[in-house]
Amino acid sequence: MYVDSHAHIEMGDFDQDREQVIQRALDAGVDLIVDIGDGDVSRDSHSAAFKVAEQYSFIFTTVGVHPHEARLLDERLYSRLDEMAEHPKVIAVGEIGLDYHYDHSPREVQREAFRKQLGLAWERELPVVIHTREAEADTIEIIREQWSGSARPGIIHCFTGSRWLADEAVRLGFYISFSGVLTFKKAGDLRETASALPLDRILIETDCPFLAPEPYRGKRNEPAYVVETARRLAELRGVTPEEIGRITSENFMRAFALEGKVDEKTLATLR
Numbered sequence: 001m002y003v004d005s006h007a008h009i010e011m012g013d014f015d016q017d018r019e020q021v022i023q024r025a026l027d028a029g030v031d032l033i034v035d036i037g038d039g040d041v042s043r044d045s046h047s048a049a050f051k052v053a054e055q056y057s058f059i060f061t062t063v064g065v066h067p068h069e070a071r072l073l074d075e076r077l078y079s080r081l082d083e084m085a086e087h088p089k090v091i092a093v094g095e096i097g098l099d100y101h102y103d104h105s106p107r108e109v110q111r112e113a114f115r116k117q118l119g120l121a122w123e124r125e126l127p128v129v130i131h132t133r134e135a136e137a138d139t140i141e142i143i144r145e146q147w148s149g150s151a152r153p154g155i156i157h158c159f160t161g162s163r164w165l166a167d168e169a170v171r172l173g174f175y176i177s178f179s180g181v182l183t184f185k186k187a188g189d190l191r192e193t194a195s196a197l198p199l200d201r202i203l204i205e206t207d208c209p210f211l212a213p214e215p216y217r218g219k220r221n222e223p224a225y226v227v228e229t230a231r232r233l234a235e236l237r238g239v240t241p242e243e244i245g246r247i248t249s250e251n252f253m254r255a256f257a258l259e260g261k262v263d264e265k266t267l268a269t270l271r
Contacts, residue, residue: 004030004034005157005203005252007205027169031249032060065117081117095129096113096130121152153255179213181211184213212225229242230248
């Protein structure tokens with residue numbers, strides 16, 4: 001019924017109870033999880049994400065270098081990403097993009113890494129999962145330059161940006177993914193954006209272990225809590241949480257082209 005389109009359950013936060021966390025997600029109606037294989041490249045987080053994805057038929061993963069670590073993307077790492085993109089559980093390149101809030105990597109280095117990884121996704125015919133923070137104009141400019149005409153869509157993950165960014169991204173064929181931030185008391189502008197976007201362009205996610213939604217704010221986030229974001233979105237759109245689950249699941253399957261990659265039992269639930 002629900003898809004957590006962006007999680008980090010390979011991280012150490014879940015080492016003590018990962019199996020229980022995954023079971024709680026299933027019990028809550030979360031039928032599919034994308035464990036984003038970025039995290040900390042220096043500690044080989046992709047291998048950890050692959051291990052989780054290989055263990056569970058309903059968990060998929062991605063490959064990519066987060067903008068925080070863009071400075072690490074040399075030819076050796078790029079070649080490794082290219083090889084890992086062949087893995088059958090890899091369904092996107094991400095999360096990639098720009099983060100001008102922390103500037104852990106120089107901005108020009110971030111932009112170059114973003115362009116290079118968009119090129120990888122283009123060559124592999126994979127969707128892209130984009131992180132953007134305080135870098136809206138550059139993000140849209142680079143997407144226009146590097147992604148226009150691609151056969152695959154993209155996702156702006158954990159969306160907290162302006163209405164302008166959302167509208168421009170949708171015009172470029174992207175999906176907008178909302179996290180638990182949508183439930184925060186001071187997120188009024190974000191809720192206005194979520195209320196206005198086309199329903200066929202919306203996804204939901206946790207970005208766990210970060211950004212737990214109300215009523216769990218301040219605690220470790222986990223995939224089961226994506227239902228809280230669905231509930232808030234349902235209130236905004238005047239439908240049931242189950243309808244939001246159905247719509248966002250269909251959007252996810254379309255965005256990630258998962259027909260033939262998901263086992264029939266899971267596929268029947270998501271249809």
